[in-house]
Amino acid sequence: GAVVSQHPSRVICKSGTSVKIECRSLDFQATTMFWYRQFPKQSLMLMATSNEGSKATYEQGVEKDKFLINHASLTLSTLTVTSAHPEDSSFYICSAPPLAGALPNEQFFGPGTRLTVL
Amino acid sequence: GQNIDQPTEMTATEGAIVQINCTYQTSGFNGLFWYQQHAGEAPTFLSYNVLDGLEEKGRFSSFLSRSKGYSYLLLKELQMKDSASYLCAAMDSNYQLIWGAGTKLIIKP
Numbered sequence: 001g002a003v004v005s006q007h008p009s010r011v012i013c014k015s016g017t018s019v020k021i022e023c024r025s026l027d028f029q030a031t032t033m034f035w036y037r038q039f040p041k042q043s044l045m046l047m048a049t050s051n052e053g054s055k056a057t058y059e060q061g062v063e064k065d066k067f068l069i070n071h072a073s074l075t076l077s078t079l080t081v082t083s084a085h086p087e088d089s090s091f092y093i094c095s096a097p098p099l100a101g102a103l104p105n106e107q108f109f110g111p112g113t114r115l116t117v118l
Numbered sequence: 119g120q121n122i123d124q125p126t127e128m129t130a131t132e133g134a135i136v137q138i139n140c141t142y143q144t145s146g147f148n149g150l151f152w153y154q155q156h157a158g159e160a161p162t163f164l165s166y167n168v169l170d171g172l173e174e175k176g177r178f179s180s181f182l183s184r185s186k187g188y189s190y191l192l193l194k195e196l197q198m199k200d201s202a203s204y205l206c207a208a209m210d211s212n213y214q215l216i217w218g219a220g221t222k223l224i225i226k227p
Contacts, residue, residue: 034214041219041220041222042219042220043122043205043217043218043219043220044161044205044215044217045217046214046215049214091158093160093161097213107151107163107215109160109161109162110160111159111160112158112159112160114158
């Protein structure tokens, strides 16, 4: 199956700094990618939908100026957590939805990025 | 609104059978997914149901009743490595996944 990678897998940063997380589709093109956040013992929460060549669509309650999303190419989407605070510490996961004509169950997830803000 | 309900935690014995239930309410429906998630890892796909009935895949089976908004995941011959969280997710009319909070399954020897 198709592969989605994320980098870095883990990051520890100081409060007030910015952190960039990359999500790459390795062997297919993704015009859309989803960014999720998961706090311990909670479900995945959709943060935003990243669209290649256009602005991201943010879910209600997610600050677009704090979580900057750039989908500059058909294989790369980035999420930048700006001025990170300890409450932003979480597990961030990206996914690429089914390709046109593919089965809906072919949802490809990245391995996730564990962010810890001190 | 859209909602997924599943038990928070379940405990079962190695070698036994366990059934994890899930009820859902979504705007439109394009299928019901079950994912396995070990701590600190991304979810991995287990099953997908879009028609009523039972889908069997090795030790794991998944059932769907669209009229009842209900699904279950059945795990047979439980192994210690099956200890994980099991996430139920329904795909809505926009092909977005609505996630349950997950069921933590604890397997005891």
